[in-house]
Amino acid sequence: MAKDFVKRSENYSEWYNELVVRADLAENSSVRGCMVIKPYGYAIWEKMQSVLDNMFKETGHQNAYFPLFIPKSFFEKEAEHVEGFAKECAVVTHHRLTPKRDGTAGLEPDPDARLEEELIVRPTSETIIWDTYKRWIESYRDLPILCNQWANVVRWEMRTRMFLRTAEFLWQEGHTAHATKEEAEQEAQKMLKVYASFAEDYMAMPVLQGVKSPNERFAGAIDTYCIEAMMQDGKALQAGTSHFLGQNFAKAFDVKFLSRENKLEYVWATSWGVSTRLMGALIMSHSDDNGLVLPPKLAPLQVVIIPIFKTEEQLEQINREVEKIQKALQDKGISVKYDARKEYKPGWKFHEYEFKGVPVRITMGARDLQEGKCEIARRDTLEKELTDLNAVVPAVERLLVEIQANLFEKARRFRDENTRKADTWEEFTDILENKGGFISAHWDGTVETEERIKELTKATIRCIPFDSPLEEGRCVLTGKPSRQRVIFAKSY
Amino acid sequence: MAKDFVKRSENYSEWYNELVVRADLAENSSVRGCMVIKPYGYAIWEKMQSVLDNMFKETGHQNAYFPLFIPKSFFEKEAEHVEGFAKECAVVTHHRLTPKRDGTAGLEPDPDARLEEELIVRPTSETIIWDTYKRWIESYRDLPILCNQWANVVRWEMRTRMFLRTAEFLWQEGHTAHATKEEAEQEAQKMLKVYASFAEDYMAMPVLQGVKSPNERFAGAIDTYCIEAMMQDGKALQAGTSHFLGQNFAKAFDVKFLSRENKLEYVWATSWGVSTRLMGALIMSHSDDNGLVLPPKLAPLQVVIIPIFKTEEQLEQINREVEKIQKALQDKGISVKYDARKEYKPGWKFHEYEFKGVPVRITMGARDLQEGKCEIARRDTLEKELTDLNAVVPAVERLLVEIQANLFEKARRFRDENTRKADTWEEFTDILENKGGFISAHWDGTVETEERIKELTKATIRCIPFDSPLEEGRCVLTGKPSRQRVIFAKSY
Incomplete structure (x- = not known):
């Protein structure tokens, strides 16, 4: 069967694609960018779901379900959010097909069944959920709301790869509402820790925990926390994110509560999610030239x-x-x-x-x-x-x-061996070109520098690790002062 | 809270709607016909899912996941199926929004991002699944395929009611492929029995098991088996269906296999599903004027x-x-x-x-x-x-x-007390007008008579029960000979 299976060292990308198909995990479907998750692949996802679902429930969350469709106007309410999500999306414009009017065989959208307002297939559910929370929240007694949803979402990606980036994918999205900023920030960090535990204890995948630079932040968030893993080709994979959304969505959807002090205040929010992308991370973390390698805790x-x-x-x-x-x-x-x-x-x-x-x-x-x-x-x-x-x-x-x-240890060792400090631009580019992996380097903190580095090298800031010590240094590109190293890498 | 809660006897329909909202099960969303399933309602659905999922696995099925979108042309391949499903559906025509070109605020579908072929949000997945099975099946050794999918589906219903009929709903759909007609028929019947056990043993809801008349058959099926329950207002609710699809979809998608005898043959198929509609059935079977009543096995x-x-x-x-x-x-x-x-x-x-x-x-x-x-x-x-x-x-x-x-017994007694024989048209209409419930009556077996009875009374044939004995009789409308009673009722 797999005698002609390509080696990682020959063509990592092809190795991954072949592995996914030959190990019966998934395959491309007839619909552009959408995959079929085959029974063996889905059984792994079910194991992941089951563990995560328990972790969410143990931390006080409940599941709920919100509509697949989001009215177009909802996206227009949060300016950054629309920039990030409403552009490349599946737009429903009609609710009926009718035989073609030109008399040829086949069906076409019925012009008499055009929707008054277009519906977007959810790329993420903040807007429809905050439209709902408005009805659920009156006073501090209604808070916190700690909901999670297991669902499918659609983002019209131009270049897709099974599990890693598909037009439709499965995920969970937690959406919480709080009375105070502190509580919301703690929630966002708590859920990042849940993701980190899951990645390390179940997926046997070591992860860096940190905060995203402004450029890589979720559209509509004040802060995005993330876990980042290193794949066997040295590239980074963002495995989960947890967002402190501040009052942005509460303001966009006018969600206020009466506080204990009897004052009307906007509600504080978080959202957090992991997706079938974790399947890609799992596959690429441990598998070898003989095929898939699964950690026992997630093996069907x-x-x-x-x-x-x-x-x-x-x-x-x-x-x-x-x-x-x-x-x-x-x-x-x-x-x-x-x-x-x-x-x-x-x-x-x-x-x-x-x-x-x-x-x-x-x-x-x-x-x-x-x-x-x-x-x-x-x-x-x-x-x-x-x-x-x-x-x-x-x-x-x-x-x-x-x-x-052993799988965890091996992956951790690989990650650590492939994490290098760079203090000059030469070192930085040399590592990227000849070694790959994570680069710990100083950055001057500006969006311009971050974007320039991306242009020049394709590397991005993966995160500012929580445990990165304060130290004086100079930006690897501009030489401007910096007080902390951040992690750069090429990424999936 | 519920002091002004309406009584069943006053307004059954309002009683139901209020109950769903006040018991925190679900609510209408801002998207027409789509509901939000609230945490308490979703917890009941999760219990249902968990029991059913175990039952499916114990009978040899595996879960998988297929795309949300179905290319328009797929529906055109099965003539009856397109009649039944492709008409009232959500049609995706664009993959991008762009700022309005007339300069006013807001977004509109980008004319440069029109899809070459429209995508339909799945109303059911036979077509995309059989397009996939074509790649999975070569010989008898690849059969049977016993897959189930937990998913959301969309049917553009004009009149919606929470859980009972919504534009988007959650369900499971089993899709199996077999080498022989007998095996496929047995599978369809086996899964109906699974549904019946679930309804009776877990939901405490007695059900009739039988086969649908041609008029009520699934679009594309040779035979549709169903379980039918009686709600407290005497109306019938179809709680689950299992279809023997013959070779219809195999022919439409050209799925053949090499038999043990080395002959190329079309594959035999079944599909079967239950949905969040079961939530409506559960609520209406047991609840009273004091609110929700849940059977212990499904109570969160x-x-x-x-x-x-x-x-x-x-x-x-x-x-x-x-x-x-x-x-x-x-x-x-x-x-x-x-x-x-x-x-x-x-x-x-x-x-x-x-x-x-x-x-x-x-x-x-x-x-x-x-x-x-x-x-x-x-x-x-x-x-x-x-x-x-x-x-x-x-x-x-x-x-x-x-x-x-006790809940099961009470519901069974109610159902039996409200199931009556009618041998004349006067008896038939008298029961429908003055008593409601199920009517066991002779029918001449023609679609015309079935449709005429529906026109005259709104009652339909709910099923031809498996255990209905053969007996000579005359059609309650036409007086033509009949060999078996069928069950008529008004229905949800």
Whole structure:
């Protein structure tokens, strides 16, 4: 199947695209820029959703659902927001098709069914949600509102790549309303921490946490916090954002509340989201030239058992042994599949599950069984080991924990090794051209310099890390004074 | 809050609309025909989703995700399907907004960004899915494909009502592909049984199972199976449908497979779906003039505990007792909330949770506590009972089971009492005008008669029940011979 699978070192981009398709994660559809998420890919997304949803609920959030369509005029109410989102979008103009009036075959939009006001397929839901919150909020007693929505959104991207940038994508968007600025700021930071925990503890993907420069801010936000991960080609991937929106949307939609002090005040807001883009991040963080590598905590299938036998008698013997092991593993909450299909040879199966990133493979060979043993292979290092049958369950349990930790460690090491300081423009461009990765450098704090650097190198400021220490320095481009290093990189 | 809540007997339709809003289930949005599903309503939907999703997975289905948009030409490929769905739909014609060219403020669709082919926001996904399955299916080894999708869909309904009929709604749609006609037919029937079990065992809503008459069939189906429930006003509500699609979509999208006999054959299909309409069915099946009534298995909150006290000391004593009970109930998997808020009086709380349909209320009064007792009230019958504190947990467990069973029994009795045989046109119209409910009557089997009856009475054939015995009779309208009774009713 994947004999001609391209290597990362040959063509990283092609490697990614092929991996997504061959591992049955997703494929392009007949609709420009829209993908089909296939069952195996969707099963990973469901695992992500389930973990995140629990994390949101544990931090006091509730799910709700708001309309897919946003009236055009809603975008016009928040000046920056319209700049950022209303331009490249799917515009619904008619509510009916009718047979073509020129008599040729086919349908066309019915001119008598033109909408009075065009509807935009939501690219994000701040406007429709704040239009709703206006009805929900009267006094401080109605606050905070802590809602999350799991939904599809559409942004008419010109260049699309499966999971990383698609016209339609799936995401969650949290939208909260607060009585005070402090509470809203804390909420935005709290949710960034939730995202960071999810990325590191479940995706095994180390992330930088920080704040965006003005240029990279969400359209309509006062501050955008983000988590940034490094992919194996050294490029940065923005994996999640959390926005402190100030009172911008409350003002745009006239949402006021009566405070404890009996004063009418505008409500403070946050929004935060992660999307199916995380699938792209997950794939690119760990996978290798043999295919997908999945962290055990998000693998739909954690263990596969494959029998090797010549006679029916041997198979029956293996079946009996597998039944016990399978049951014992499942009792520990581990997902296990026994693939005893006869239409496929063991070698084909080895390859198949390796390519799909199943963390642990147990091979039950008739000969090993005679000696009371079986072989356990781990996907991350491809190492194999003969194990006593009665030690299989603890061995697998230990291995799943080890693989999860190893993937994180490996990614962290890679990230750290590929994060470099640059103090001169020569160093800066040399790293970008010859090494890639993250560059920690001084910046004079102006939008002009940020844009100039982007023009010259395609690198952008990924974030100003929260843990970046104050230190005197000079901007890598202009030489003007700077008090803090920021992280530059080329990015997805 | 709900003192002026309208009674069912006064105005059933207004009762429903008010209930939905006042119980915080949903509200109309600023977008015509689209609702906002509020957190409490969405929590019920999440419970429904979770149960159904497990049922689908247990019957071998996997989730996947297909594009929101469908190219216009896809609808033109299946003649009946286009009749049924492509007419009233949201049509995307542009992918960009631009400042108005006449110089006035605001945005308009950019004429330079007109789509070459219009996109329809999916009203159902058969076409885009069969366009995809064409790429997935080559031989019998690729079959069956058993996919389900949780998604939003849009149908441009002229008259909308929250949950029952909205322009956008949430649903699941299963789409399966099979090598044989028999297997596809069995699948369609199996999924109807899944829906029936869900309706009866979880929603406590008795349903008739049967097949639709040709007039009421899904556009593009060979046979449509359905579950039909009776609401408290005697009207029928179609709660779920499962379609045997034959080879219609395989032919429209040219999807063939190489059979075991090495012959190229068209693939057989089913599709099946339930939607947020089930929320409307749930609400109307059990609720009363005091508000929502929820079956325990789908109630987001099963038990609420309310303290009654005068002194802080009493409250502390109650708190200690509640902590034990709450923990013990939660250990049994029962969801419990302790509402000790001081801003609200016990009477307000009683009313609030009663209106929201919480199945069981425990009142912890300081005086009862002295005697080692507390009061348990059930929402379905409004009965109250003093119970020994050490017997609370088993009492609540028993009560939740009893309420679930009682709601089903009550609804079944109501349905059966309001199902009547009619053998003449006078009986038929008399029942419709004066009693309502389901009518079991003979029908001559023609579309003409079905349509004529609808014109004359607004009643339609809800289904031909699977368990309807063969019996000789004469059509209630035309007097022509018939071999089986069918169920007529006015419907939602």
